[in-house]
Amino acid sequence: MQTSDARAAADEPTEPPAYNAISDYGLIGDTHSTALIDRNGSIDWLCWPRHDSPALFLRLLDAGKGGACWIEVDKLVSVSRRYVPETNILETRFVSRTGVAVLTDLMPVHPPETMPEEGPDGETESRLIRLLRCEQGAVAGRFVVRPTFDYARAACTVSADGECRTLFRTASEMLSATSTHAMRALEDRGVSDWALQEGAHACLVLTHGENGDTPPLDGVQDALERLRRTSHYWQQWSAACTYQGPYREAVLRSVLCLKLLTYSPTGAIIAAPTIGLPEAVPGNRNFDYRYSWLRDASFTVSSFVRLGYTREAAEYLRFLRHADPTHGRDLKLMYGIAGPVTPEQTLDHLEGWRGVGPVSIGNGAEGQTQIDIFGEFLMSLHGFLDAVDFNPPQKTNDHLPEAIQNLAGQVIKLRHEPDHGIWEMPGEPHQILHSKGMNRVALECAIAIGRRIGKPDEATLAAWQRIADEIKDEYRREGWNEARGAYTMWYGADQLDASLLRLVLYEAFDAHDPRVVASFQRICAELGDGDLLYRYRFDDGLKGKEATFSACSLWRVGVLALMDRTREATELFERLLERGNDLGLFAEEIDATTGEQRGNFPQAFTHMAIINNAVRLEKQIDAVGI
Template sequence: MYSQISDYGLIGDTHSTALIDRDGSVDWLCWPRHDSPALFLRLLDQEKGGACRIELDGRTGRSRRYLPGTNILESRFPTETGIGVLTDLMPVQPPETLPDEGPDGETESRIIRILVCREGSISGSFVVSPTFDYARVECTVSLQGDSAVFQGGSDQLRAAGSLRAAIEGRSARMPFRLQAGERAVVVLTHGEGERPPLDSVDDAIGRLEHTQRYWEQWSARCRYDGPYREAVLRSVLCLKLLTYSPTGAIIAAPTTSLPEAVPGDRNFDYRLTWLRDASFTVSSFARLGYTREAAEFLRFLRNADPTHGNDLGLMYGIAGDTPDEEELSHLEGWRGVDPVRIGNAASGQQQTDIYGELMAALHDFLNAVDFDPPQKTNDRLPETLANLVNQALSLRGKPDQGIWEMRDGQEVMLHSQAMIWVALSCAASMGRRIGTMDPAMLERWDQAADDVRADYLDRSWNEERQAYTMAYGSSTLDASVLRLVLFKAIDPHDPRMVLTLRTIERELADGDLIYRYRKDDGLRGEEATFSACSFWRVGVLAMMGRTREATELFERLLRRGNDLGLYAEEIDEATGEQRGNFPQAFTQVALISQALLLQDHPAQAVSGAQAA
């Protein structure tokens, strides 16, 4: 009875998000923040997890789309007697005055569901059944006028609107019967606070109009206007939803414990801020013209690391400490694949590549603002660069868990060592543009970068495998080497890199899809192909001059997302199903990056499938 991962669409308000399946059921919702305990979690347990469903009598079909340039989801449901159109949004609107820092929109911790009868007549019910604190807290429900109020410990949810609620056990049913042109509204509000009630159709339509205007104005700022604009815009709209505007944090994904292997135990919580993933997102924001969003993450880092780069963390909570990893054994997991985890034990790992990731993102941001950043970003920038370089150099030649967060030990990873080169190269470039840094120090950084590069190119080459491998002295292939070409840490025309790509395509590829590695990593189950790696291959082909091949591959990969243009972390090569947490910033960023790269490396002739 579980929906496929690709069946879900995402709505949100830059504080929290909700996942809605093709049938119009809100199956995942954490309130009031991305990392709050879920109160709708049917996604992870069909029996124990709550939802807000719509039951339409005589439904005969379904289709959906986002309203253009927005994160407002519209689902169309033909029935035996008519056609219903359901519009779902979390209201957000521009503030009267945009502050220099902080949220760029006013939010309400609400979900608004507007159902319109477009033809004939429709009937059915909305059914609201929350389960507070991951279904660990007893839920009670009572009526207050026509509204249903759910209480779980100190948490509260109100279901109001234009329909009369009736209690059924621990749920509330809100029946409707509509003729052509009539509307029904359901409003879910978290807590009470000082917000005025929102229970009329006119109020809901007003919020819809304000929210649509907010997203359309935001989308209009996107600088990319190439052939894949719709795919790029949908990806960056998704990334905006993964921000937490009060602090500027960026999460890796809005879900936890969607499995990367079926069966297996590769289930993790991604509702946290990984420095790596967030840095990818910052680069995408900066390159597409969303410099405010990029600056907001730098604000988050200033507050999270007041040492200006001397105490950089791998992972952060979005508004405080990173929670310890915990298993929720009372939940069965998506399709019964457990465990369900909250928190993430990888927070204690050493992952050296984060210095290169952050430095590259900072470089992209400064380029986007023509090296004229906000004063708070510019303040102590030379000191920050020096601190980050010193930290990166202290890890030269040392083992770590690497980009893939290995839980079976540490090695001296090629990707990690090459990202030290990226950190040094970007730091030297920024230092020269800043103009106030010691030239002799910048020359030392250049020399150190040359030394690091010579070392990893020599020590990671495996003559027998005819490839650059995962770690020094290793025989394991690792698709993260593709990413190093995109960072120019390895020359795309290096004969050894050409051989490495050939070996990866032979041993890690399954058609268009790429596994990140094939080795025993201490976890159960065989994971699916890694979507970001598949996109990185596009960029490598383009940089090698194989632009037509790269373009055609990119267009095929665009068809691998769901019908809304959203991607999870992985794709099961046998079934084509999405795997892992959804939607995944890492994958959406890889799509954006390759679209921009193809713009810089146009093919001589491309196929006709240019529309994303």
């Protein structure tokens, strides 16, 4: 945002500044798509009408070519922000030399009149509302809308539609911007100037539609009604959270973030709402996370279940029923949220955040073999079934015995195969320790589910148990490196891997086993940087030095708790929570030197680790004390 005491309200708008820190952003959404808004009120990222649609605001990835929707407040002194409590509605407070104004940003989502048995739990409009209220004195400024459709590849025409509406058209899309104040349609943007006295409003409504036939809102009262209903939706949803422990604020913000990463029409869950935000600066570790990884979604399902949100878990199972008609015989690593994953393609015309490219859409990891996914999914499925007392929705129950048999069969078939593992390692596959441990977890969960539902027969379950025990004996033997005094990333490797901590959390290893304790100490010493942990530290073939991985740092909290070192765990957890931004949001990684967030933002993997370890820490303290 640019301000100038000398500039009159009617002057031409200026461009927002160059790149913000990744942590400068807040997230709003409606369970169809999301928008990232910086701390000065600029919408710098928006894919419409759904998470994986081409971006039409993408200044986040190219400050010159990428569009945005920003606000300018004259004679600005300071800016602050917060979420409306227990919602995904963002408030930005502007203090100028003449007054105070609060901008409320929301994407409307309303509770349905009757909750369906399955399907979306809210009604959406494909709108974004920016409602500004002068709370004190007088304020003047303007809204500016400058979209750049299809990742800034599609030509756009700008035209006025009456005094207060600007239309932006491409060959296949339309965006309308409607204001309570007069709008000027300029060459590549629309501008709405306003001057408000105390108690007055200025409102800008962005509406997406291929034909532009969605009716506009009728002024401030319509916008206020959308605000009221959207607030009710989110506050009602937040009230269902069962966690009441000491970290409720962080847990609730995390689960609200995870809810935004769902795609309610299908039930899919994405890993993050962004593409191309770098994990190394400089480097080429830039990926598209707007897809549904089985692993990440399974983690998210577990987090939802732990907090009482079984409907969200059931909705993901609905998604898998349609995405995987084989009922587990051909379960894939990742899926598109409503169709196939976009083929990987580099957007060479975009420079990337702070010039760190490449910017790519699609994800080449789709074709990798990652055997741990069966354990991740079966662990979350078992948790869901247990939470609903093994009485899931009928459509889930119909194929449950078949799915359990198929998934266990896949584990048994692939148990000796090498794979690329949880970290999607480039190059040749290996006999990765984490994958082998998760094979055992998969079979143990399949056995537990099978016993509860009475299928398959005991002879089959006993055979699965024998194989699970064989897998356990194998990875405990082959995964140990005597010279390193630790369990390593794959059989025979020297490299350490923080994913061992997850195997402890999933009880594939005993936290008190002397070899586990020694490995934990070695991991903390060699992969640690203060409170932070790297996933691994060796040349993986990609460019640049990767930042520390936030989920790994949080897994350390859980392992410390299981080792009955609850005071250390509590103190570490509280320090890690302080690493988030002012809204409580986390990216995938943190630069240990600068403390800056790195990677796609906000990241489901990190927020589910916050939830799971807050719950685990509370249970462990209840069991052994602090």
